[in-house]
Amino acid sequence: xxxxxxxxxxxxxxxxxxxxxxxxxxxxxxxxxxxxxxxxxxxxxxxxxxxxxxxxxxxxxxxxxxxxxxxxxxxxxxxxxxxxxxxxxxxxxxxxxxxxxxxxxxxxxxxx
Amino acid sequence: xxxxxxxxxxxxxxxxxxxxxxxxxxxxxxxxxxxxxxxxxxxxxxxxxxxxxxxxxxxxxxxxxxxxxxxxxxxxxxxxxxxxxxxxxxxxxxxxxxxxxxxxxxxxxxxxxxxxxxxxxxxxxxxxxxxxxxxxxxxxxxxxxxxxxxxxx
Numbered sequence: 001x002x003x004x005x006x007x008x009x010x011x012x013x014x015x016x017x018x019x020x021x022x023x024x025x026x027x028x029x030x031x032x033x034x035x036x037x038x039x040x041x042x043x044x045x046x047x048x049x050x051x052x053x054x055x056x057x058x059x060x061x062x063x064x065x066x067x068x069x070x071x072x073x074x075x076x077x078x079x080x081x082x083x084x085x086x087x088x089x090x091x092x093x094x095x096x097x098x099x100x101x102x103x104x105x106x107x108x109x110x111x112x
Numbered sequence: 113x114x115x116x117x118x119x120x121x122x123x124x125x126x127x128x129x130x131x132x133x134x135x136x137x138x139x140x141x142x143x144x145x146x147x148x149x150x151x152x153x154x155x156x157x158x159x160x161x162x163x164x165x166x167x168x169x170x171x172x173x174x175x176x177x178x179x180x181x182x183x184x185x186x187x188x189x190x191x192x193x194x195x196x197x198x199x200x201x202x203x204x205x206x207x208x209x210x211x212x213x214x215x216x217x218x219x220x221x222x223x224x225x226x227x228x229x230x231x232x233x234x235x236x237x238x239x240x241x242x243x244x245x246x247x248x249x250x251x252x253x254x255x256x257x258x259x260x261x262x263x264x265x
Contacts, residue, residue, distance in 0.1 A: 031117045063121040065220065074119035081239040 007059075011079045014059035019044060020052045024061060027075040034070050116228035118221040118235045122242055123214045126249040128181040131208055131215050134249055135184070144244035144254040147261045154178060160186055165261045168192070173201065183207050188221070192265065196230035199223060217242070 014020055026038060039049050053073065056062035063076045088096065124131060134140040138149035145162075148170060152160040161172035173187035184206045190196040202223040209216040219238060223231050244258035 031119065032115070060121060060123075063119060063218070065119065065218070074117065076119060076121045077235070077239050078120055078122050078242070081243060085243060 007079070008083070010059040011061060011083065014055045014061055017052070019048070020056055023049070023052055023056065024075055027062065027073060031074050032065075032067075032072040034072060038073060116223045116226060116231035118219075118231050118238060120219045120238055120242055122217050122246055123211070124217060124246045124249050125214050128208045128210050128215050130249060131217060132181045132184075134245060135206060140248070144248045144258050145241055146258055154180075164265075173204075176203070181208060190230050190233075193229075193233065196233055199225060199228055199230050202228070202230055 022042070023038060026042075027033065030037075035046070035049065035053070038053075039046050042049065044052075053062060057064065060076055060079055063074050064071050065074060066072075126134075134144075136150060136152070136154060141149055147165045148162050150160065150162055152158055152175065154175065156175055156178055158175045159172065160175055162170040164170050169191050171188055171190050173189055175184070175186055177183060177185040186204045188202045188204045189200065190202075202221060205218075205220040205222075207216075207218040207220075209218075219242060221231060221234055221238065240255065240258055244255035248254040
C-alpha cells in the first residue's frame with residue numbers, strides 16, 4: 001500500500017471513465033459477477049472489459065472472490081466511503097440525502 | 113444471480129491476531145461497533161449473538177467455520193427489524209490475509225434471496241463500522257459516530 005494520496009489518485013483515475021463507471025453500475029445492480037456475465041449486453045470487447053476491471057481492482061473499487069472455479073467481481077464501497085468521510089461532514093449527511101431524494105423524485109428517476 | 117451479497121475489502125495496518133481480537137472481543141467491539149458486544153465461545157457449532165448496550169439480541173447465529181486469525185464463517189439472523197428478521201438466516205464470512213505491514217480484511221455478507229432487505233440495510237451499516245475498526249487499530253481511536261448505540265433503535 002502506498003501513501004494515502006496515491007491511493008486516492010487511483011480511485012479518481014479509475015472513476016474518470018464512463019466505461020468503468022458503467023461496470024460499477026452493473027455490479028451495484030447485481031453484485032458478484034463473472035467476467036463473462038459482465039461482458040453480456042456491453043458494447044465493449046472482453047479485452048477492454050478486462051483492462052477496465054484491472055484499473056478498478058488496483059483502486060480497490062472492485063474486488064474478486066473465487067467461488068469454486070468461478071472468479072466473481074464485487075463492488076467494494078470502501079474507497080468511496082473514505083472519500084465521502086473526508087469531505088462530507090456527518091451533520092450534512094442527512095440533509096444531503098433528503099436533497100438527493102427530492103431531486104430524484106422531481107426528476108422522476110433514481111439514477112441521477 | 114438469485115442472491116444478495118455485500119462485500120467490503122479494507123487494508124488495515126495491524127496484525128491478523130490483533131484484527132481477529134478486535135472483531136471478537138468485547139473491549140474492542142464496544143468501541144467501534146456501536147457499544148455492542150458479541151457473546152460466543154468461538155468454536156465450530158457454538159452459538160453466537162450481538163448484544164446491544166441495553167441487553168437485547170440484535171443478531172444471532174452459529175459459528176460455521178473458524179480458523180483463528182484467518183477465517184470465520186457465521187450464520188446471521190437479524191432480530192430488531194421485523195422485515196429483515198422474516199428473511200431468515202444470512203451468512204457472514206471474514207477473511208484475514210497478512211500482506212507485509214497490512215492485513216487485508218474481506219467481509220462478505222450474503223443471503224440466498226434476491227433483493228434482501230437485510231443485505232440492503234447492512235450495506236449502509238458495515239462501511240462505517242469497518243472504517244471505525246480500521247481507525248481504532250491504526251490510530252487508537254474509533255470514529256465518534258460508532259461509539260454509541262443509535263438512539264431509538
